[in-house]
Amino acid sequence: MPVVNLAETAKRELNAQLHALSVDTNETHWRVENPQGQHALAAGLNVPVTVEIAGHAGYYCAGMNSQATVVIEGNAGVGVAENMMSGKVHVKGDASQSAGATAHGGLLVIDGDASARCGISMKGIDIVVKGSIGPMSAFMAQSGTLVVLGDAGDALGDSIYEARLFVRGEVKSLGADCVEKEMRAEHRDLLHKLLEAAGADAGVDEFRRYGSARGLYNFHVDNASAY
Amino acid sequence: MDLKNIPHTLPRFSATFDPHTLAEIRRAAATGIYDIRGGGTKRKLPHFDDLLFLGASVSRYPLEGYREKCATDVWLGTRFAKKPIHLKIPVTIAGMSFGALSGQAKEALGRGASLAGTSTTTGDGGMTSEERGQSQTLVYQYLPSRYGMNPDDLRKADAIEVVIGQGAKPGGGGMLLGQKISDRVAQMRNLPMGIDQRSACRHPDWTGPDDLEIKIEELREITDWEKPIYVKVGATRPYYDVALAVKSGADVVVLDGMQGGTAATQDVFIEHVGIPILAAIRPAVQALQDLGMHRKVQLIVSGGIRNGADVAKALALGADAVAIGTAALVALGDNDPALEAEYQALGSTAGAYDDWQEGRDPAGITTQDPVLAARLDPVAAGRRLANYLAVLTLEAQTIARACGKSHLHNLEPEDLVALTMEAAAMARVPLAGTDWVPGNPQGF
Numbered sequence: 032m033p034v035v036n037l038a039e040t041a042k043r044e045l046n047a048q049l050h051a052l053s054v055d056t057n058e059t060h061w062r063v064e065n066p067q068g069q070h071a072l073a074a075g076l077n078v079p080v081t082v083e084i085a086g087h088a089g090y091y092c093a094g095m096n097s098q099a100t101v102v103i104e105g106n107a108g109v110g111v112a113e114n115m116m117s118g119k120v121h122v123k124g125d126a127s128q129s130a131g132a133t134a135h136g137g138l139l140v141i142d143g144d145a146s147a148r149c150g151i152s153m154k155g156i157d158i159v160v161k162g163s164i165g166p167m168s169a170f171m172a173q174s175g176t177l178v179v180l181g182d183a184g185d186a187l188g189d190s191i192y193e194a195r196l197f198v199r200g201e202v203k204s205l206g207a208d209c210v211e212k213e214m215r216a217e218h219r220d221l222l223h224k225l226l227e228a229a230g231a232d233a234g235v236d237e238f239r240r241y242g243s244a245r246g247l248y249n250f251h252v253d254n255a256s257a258y
Numbered sequence: 259m260d261l262k263n264i265p266h267t268l269p270r271f272s273a274t275f276d277p278h279t280l281a282e283i284r285r286a287a288a289t290g291i292y293d294i295r296g297g298g299t300k301r302k303l304p305h306f307d308d309l310l311f312l313g314a315s316v317s318r319y320p321l322e323g324y325r326e327k328c329a330t331d332v333w334l335g336t337r338f339a340k341k342p343i344h345l346k347i348p349v350t351i352a353g354m355s356f357g358a359l360s361g362q363a364k365e366a367l368g369r370g371a372s373l374a375g376t377s378t379t380t381g382d383g384g385m386t387s388e389e390r391g392q393s394q395t396l397v398y399q400y401l402p403s404r405y406g407m408n409p410d411d412l413r414k415a416d417a418i419e420v421v422i423g424q425g426a427k428p429g430g431g432g433m434l435l436g437q438k439i440s441d442r443v444a445q446m447r448n449l450p451m452g453i454d455q456r457s458a459c460r461h462p463d464w465t466g467p468d469d470l471e472i473k474i475e476e477l478r479e480i481t482d483w484e485k486p487i488y489v490k491v492g493a494t495r496p497y498y499d500v501a502l503a504v505k506s507g508a509d510v511v512v513l514d515g516m517q518g519g520t521a522a523t524q525d526v527f528i529e530h531v532g533i534p535i536l537a538a539i540r541p542a543v544q545a546l547q548d549l550g551m552h553r554k555v556q557l558i559v560s561g562g563i564r565n566g567a568d569v570a571k572a573l574a575l576g577a578d579a580v581a582i583g584t585a586a587l588v589a590l591g592d593n594d595p596a597l598e599a600e601y602q603a604l605g606s607t608a609g610a611y612d613d614w615q616e617g618r619d620p621a622g623i624t625t626q627d628p629v630l631a632a633r634l635d636p637v638a639a640g641r642r643l644a645n646y647l648a649v650l651t652l653e654a655q656t657i658a659r660a661c662g663k664s665h666l667h668n669l670e671p672e673d674l675v676a677l678t679m680e681a682a683a684m685a686r687v688p689l690a691g692t693d694w695v696p697g698n699p700q701g702f
Binding site: 042043046047050070071074075077089090091094095097109110113114116128129132133135148151152154155170171173174190192193248249250252 | 289290291403404407408409410412433436447448449450452453454456458462463464469472473475476479480481482483
């Protein structure tokens with residue numbers, strides 16, 4: 032297993048090595064030591080390898096990830112797994128703002144809490160947060176699923192499109208055009224699968240579902256006060 | 259007194275409440291919604307027309323028009339990028355989205371730019387295969403909405419443009435109205451068909467110049483430091499915005515004046531926010547010079563570039579290149595008088611048609627209607643654009659040679675004078691026939 036010690040090796044070198052891997056590489060399991068909160072660690076991966084980061088990561092860790100599995104054993108800075116296309120990112124600590132922002136696919140699991148704007152403009156990603164999330168999460172969320180085992184802050188799902196939100200705890204307030212919705216069988220199935228994939232210990236019936244009232248999909252002057 | 263013979267006062271329109279203003283009040287009262295339209299500002303502004311070149315005479319000698327070389331090439335992205343861009347001409351095609359424009363129009367822009375040896379630029383909505391296929395040099399816009407944004411396209415691009423704002427609406431997002439959301443547009447943007455698509459005004463995962471520096475570093479890491487990174491701003495506070503873009507690690511700054519067009523924005527925003535490009539170039543260049551980065555971080559300016567004189571004037575004020583949008587669409591066939599009957603049917607007239615948001619463009623350019631879009635032949639339209647780009651270049655060379663310059667980049671403010679005090683103050687060149695430059699050059 033390749034081990035890259037960032038106390039000795041530059042981040043540029045690490046990312047260049049990871050980008051140079053071919054899809055059929057034998058070096059499928061990497062470990063990064065002494066990350067020291069550096070930014071853009073393991074960003075732009077495009078092969079099915081696993082990268083373990085032994086500590087805290089800075090901004091945009093695993094940004095734009097495709098296919099790879101990235102495990103952050105500490106906390107993650109702003110925009111972890113931003114614009115992820117596929118693969119899996121697992122934060123064992125807490126995540127800062129804009130976790131999973133604009134991501135199109137893959138699974139982001141955060142064992143701790145996530146700060147504001149978690150899942151902002153998400154476009155297909157699945158996010159499971161085992162703790163709580165901050166305000167303005169799932170803002171303009173287009174598609175994908177956000178599951179929160181703890182509480183959600185103010186203005187959850189503001190201006191949401193077709194993303195699905197499941198929250199087990201308290202929602203401080205819902206944003207414009209976001210409403211609580213009926214939990215049907217298909218939603219229970221989806222939630223069950225995601226909880227299982229994330230290794231989360233919770234029952235589907237403990238959650239409530241939120242989504243778009245679709246009232247702001249086409250601008251109308253009578254809705255101007257909603258903005 | 260014979261009342262019949264008293265002279266009548268002629269009906270007089272108010273300069274304040276002119277017919278356009280009155281019509282807008284009535285339209286607002288009838289609909290309860292602001293006017294949305296495409297294009298840039300239509301008001302009269304201090305512009306490049308207010309500047310003149312001095313030309314060579316006894317004190318300076320010119321270059322021979324058809325024999326002595328006047329080079330036009332430009333390098334972009336030489337600061338950090340491993341693969342900077344080399345363009346044959348300093349006129350690029352500005353960012354315009356597939357969605358706002360038809361696939362045929364995007365293809366035509368790529369064809370025309372490639373024939374002329376310059377770059378074209380994607381827009382909100384992502385990169386289409388036609389566009390990538392036909393564009394020799396393609397700049398990929400990285401926008402707040404991130405519609406269609408994916409790392410594969412990022413890696414296929416020749417440069418990346420982080421869009422913070424645009425001249426038509428600095429500080430504003432956008433709205434692609436439902437009537438332009440075809441199946442393909444909806445799919446590229448991960449949204450249902452037929453709904454209004456809001457484009458955010460702020461990036462979702464960074465705020466402010468310190469974060470921008472980290473974002474640019476991420477884009478460089480993902481693309482292995484190969485591609486030039488541009489930062490595009492709408493002209494408002496150009497001195498500070500350019501300085502902060504340089505501080506954030508930009509290779510190239512794109513500065514768009516309020517004449518720059520948009521696909522669809524509130525008329526009140528287009529006409530009342532931002533500053534003209536003439537007023538923005540010198541502060542931007544000053545910022546680069548103060549940081550010792552002029553010509554190291556390249557400056558592309560846009561907003562109202564129409565002819566080779568505008569190109570030459572922008573470069574003389576210190577820009578490295580210009581970008582065109584509206585003029586490029588006109589070269590493709592937008593607002594063609596040959597379509598007058600159809601513009602009339604839409605309640606407009608050729609030359610004034612700006613309801614691009616409705617998607618009913620008879621020229622087939624600002625539409626997603628397959629029947630209308632099919633009217634535009636991308637090969638012929640691309641040829642027209644290439645011809646137009648050639649003329650812009652030849653005109654700029656003609657002026658540069660007359661000023662004794664062997665490269666367009668050798669044009670300088672000292673070659674210019676202004677016709678008005680406003681233009682003299684904004685461009686910081688003397689009023690014609692005087693040595694007077696209004697204002698304090700230090701006072702930004």
